[in-house]
Amino acid sequence: MSEFYKNEKTAQQYIQMTEGYDPSLMQALFSKWIKTTDTILELGSGPGRDLEWITTNYEVEGSDYSPFFVNLLKEKFPAMPVHQMDATALETDKSYDAIFSNKVLHHLEHDQLAESLQQQWKALKPGGKLLHTFWWGAHEEEIMELKFKYYEIEDLKILFEEQFEILEIYRYDEIEEKDSIIVVAKKK
Template identity: 25%
Template structure:
């Protein structure tokens, strides 16, 4: 089953599993780098959990989600606009102050990663901020449900960020908030363009 089908077919279960997690540990560091009222695009917004949290902090978030069912659920849950589109095809109505990619690019094959970063950067304002998280280690892994996850080392990601003229403002390494064995690398990045 293609990964996009997984999220559409399992939208309710995915919503329930991810929505109950407090996003504060992930999102609070970002607040140091944004002004009140900043526009934020959450790509792969899933349940809308982060949209709701950011809206409650006075930001202007909107979402982008490939799964139509998740997009509707996220919009209803967060009371934020959510567009249904693919990252590579999306034509944003504005350039954003900040873009979130929280676990969004984990299913992309590594050769597609640079193109994804370029697609995201064209949606950012000059000097915009990006919050990106990826699964740690190296290679790839297949989950019991058939999804393939790309695993990254810090050095691989730093190399890609350098190629795209992204400056690392903050870096974290943390265990998954879902309570499993996954380790996540988190980066707050600033666009040089």
């Protein structure tokens, strides 16, 4: 993972970049696939944009690699468990009904993503679900010291299908037309 989010100045830049975030896609996915009684872990909670609405309807725990964001989340959501966690190692002794991330796992190299999925499989209860979003494409780039790995749908299918049944996978519009991919999968 990049050191970008560990630096308060660059983390604040990220917070400004995500102003005006529209949570409607994630809200729709949750209402379709996640029960309000499910226990949920968010990987890479950042400043808590998704947590702002999830905590009103679901039992959720936040996590982030960045100590800055972990402290921010603990201040913002004092009743919610928040963990400093690497999405690759996913060091937890808990099990969850669902794990999700919104544009987080694209910072991982291919082998790191495969390891993260293996660790997520271990942390999910039987029949547990994953909801993850990625940038679509077949390239890598670095923006403001952050590495981005873009994925094709077929590449994600290969990574997920070994341990998960894919329930939904499709491209959607975030900034540009069809620039993103959503994956919803169930533990086999």
